[in-house]
Amino acid sequence: MAASLQRIGIVICRTFPVILQRNIQAQRIRDWKTSAPVLRLNFRALSSSSSSSSSADDTDSTEVLSRYSDRPWEYLESEEYIERYGSKPVWSNYRRNHKGGVPPQKTRKTCIRGDKICGNPCPICRDPNIIVHYKNVNLLQQFISPQTGIVHDPIRTGVCMKQQKLLNKAIETARDCGLLFAQLPHVDYSKEDYSNTHGAVAPTPAPFSLSSGELWYPWYGSIKPDERELARVKRIYKDYLKPDV
Amino acid sequence: MATFSFTRCLVRSYFCVKCVDHVQTRLQTTASRSSKYSKSQFTDTEVQDILTKITGLDLKKVFQPIRQQLTPPKYKLMTDTELEEAVRKAEEQAKHLLKMPPVLPERKPVNDVLSEDQMLEGMGTAKYVFTDINFNVPHRERFIVVREPSGTLRKATWNERDRIIQVYFPKEGRKITPPPIFKEENLRVVFEQDRHEDVLNQCVVQFEPDSAEFKNVMEIDVHGKYDLLRSTRFFGGLAWHLVNGRRIDGLLVDMLQSDLMQDAVRLVRLFNLVHPQSESAQHAQRQQATDLDLLKIYAQYESNRAGFIELAVQTYEQTKALSSF
Numbered sequence: 117m118a119a120s121l122q123r124i125g126i127v128i129c130r131t132f133p134v135i136l137q138r139n140i141q142a143q144r145i146r147d148w149k150t151s152a153p154v155l156r157l158n159f160r161a162l163s164s165s166s167s168s169s170s171s172a173d174d175t176d177s178t179e180v181l182s183r184y185s186d187r188p189w190e191y192l193e194s195e196e197y198i199e200r201y202g203s204k205p206v207w208s209n210y211r212r213n214h215k216g217g218v219p220p221q222k223t224r225k226t227c228i229r230g231d232k233i234c235g236n237p238c239p240i241c242r243d244p245n246i247i248v249h250y251k252n253v254n255l256l257q258q259f260i261s262p263q264t265g266i267v268h269d270p271i272r273t274g275v276c277m278k279q280q281k282l283l284n285k286a287i288e289t290a291r292d293c294g295l296l297f298a299q300l301p302h303v304d305y306s307k308e309d310y311s312n313t314h315g316a317v318a319p320t321p322a323p324f325s326l327s328s329g330e331l332w333y334p335w336y337g338s339i340k341p342d343e344r345e346l347a348r349v350k351r352i353y354k355d356y357l358k359p360d361v
Numbered sequence: 362m363a364t365f366s367f368t369r370c371l372v373r374s375y376f377c378v379k380c381v382d383h384v385q386t387r388l389q390t391t392a393s394r395s396s397k398y399s400k401s402q403f404t405d406t407e408v409q410d411i412l413t414k415i416t417g418l419d420l421k422k423v424f425q426p427i428r429q430q431l432t433p434p435k436y437k438l439m440t441d442t443e444l445e446e447a448v449r450k451a452e453e454q455a456k457h458l459l460k461m462p463p464v465l466p467e468r469k470p471v472n473d474v475l476s477e478d479q480m481l482e483g484m485g486t487a488k489y490v491f492t493d494i495n496f497n498v499p500h501r502e503r504f505i506v507v508r509e510p511s512g513t514l515r516k517a518t519w520n521e522r523d524r525i526i527q528v529y530f531p532k533e534g535r536k537i538t539p540p541p542i543f544k545e546e547n548l549r550v551v552f553e554q555d556r557h558e559d560v561l562n563q564c565v566v567q568f569e570p571d572s573a574e575f576k577n578v579m580e581i582d583v584h585g586k587y588d589l590l591r592s593t594r595f596f597g598g599l600a601w602h603l604v605n606g607r608r609i610d611g612l613l614v615d616m617l618q619s620d621l622m623q624d625a626v627r628l629v630r631l632f633n634l635v636h637p638q639s640e641s642a643q644h645a646q647r648q649q650a651t652d653l654d655l656l657k658i659y660a661q662y663e664s665n666r667a668g669f670i671e672l673a674v675q676t677y678e679q680t681k682a683l684s685s686f
Binding site: 263264265266292293294295297298299300301302303304305306308309310312314315316317318319320 | 427428429430431458460462463465468469471472473475499500501502503504505516519522533534536540541542547548550551556559560562563565566570571
């Protein structure tokens, strides 16, 4: 009797926390699903989806997709955005949970793994309508300092590292396309020579070839040999000279 | 043997210099033969003088705070003389910052084949690029050659040269492939936001001043928003381009509307310098006209908006007469 009770107690003690954790997570996922329409396409692609789940996805994905996935910049003018954030940046009311006064110098790697979202997700992951896109200039501006033009550190804004990387890429593309301001260095033109006459960039001049009668060195013709030296050389090599010389 | 090769090199270089000189003199003679009057070039001192004066020197716009790492501000106590000295130094710095990007003739394409080796054909599928990476060689004298899979060894084209030099000697702000801002759609968007200066800065950083892409971007029409570029380094180039295309009416009207009489006069004088065969230039030379008469002559003979220009000149004369009383 006591042994069986003990065994039941052990089983309950072992299974209760697991059930509790599963319940908590299910509740969190339910909350996340009901709070706003969810962008599930990315997560489905990431997780290994079997054929059965994909057929269920097709019916799900049409309603589960965020309304602003095609034009993410429209969300920043919508009423729900203004109600939720007002005129402040998206990351203003976010607070990280960490031990001690100094936060870890890197935020978490990612908030969303597969289907699961962590507790206290970062400002971008907690609102599925906020999509990091290079045309979403108003959102990107919130993550750039207006005075220095430097992208804010993730420790300041609280975004996870994956979203920070996406942000960096989007800001770079926006600057390349001219949608965001990019500070460029001043170019000095005084020192360079633009004549383009050097052989590296101009056609190579044709090789010098002698025309008939022309001598290799111009002074060849003007020097007269010494008569005695000439006679001596001719006498020495008289067997080898041509008959007319 | 060494002395022989050395002297041969000297002779060769002498002949090369002679060839170059000959070519240059030939070019000059053809140029002078084509125009009866001497046409002013961009680099003439008079032209540069006029262009710098037109550009103006608005210190507040030139020294606009740029986006960089901020430092706490420094406060200095100065006497009047020191203040004047500081302002003079600032003006010199501004002049240096407002130096115009040069207007050069378009660079000729490089189509030189150094050797053709048939036996190297089919060795591989990729081209090999050989670059001279000595540090003390100017980029325009750097040898960059390409061995094609067909075996020909040729000098690299200008585009290839720019890319390879950017790989080995990267310049700040320049990308290896031109950024998408220079495509049509993006340019339109940026011009709608009135950010011509940013595009021109990007162009100046990315391209060499004698390349075709540089010229294409710099020749984009400003459509009447001359104020945006007024105190930047691009105003001179813009004015030069408009004068060459004989389209200075818009700019003249803009200047007259903002009461810049002297600038308008200078612009007309520049026009006469660049187009000495035009009617207004010939009339001006005959009558030795100065200041407002130049404007009137130009309005009479060349301009499309003659009425507006004459009206503006008249109002200016009236206000001057009134103020002198």
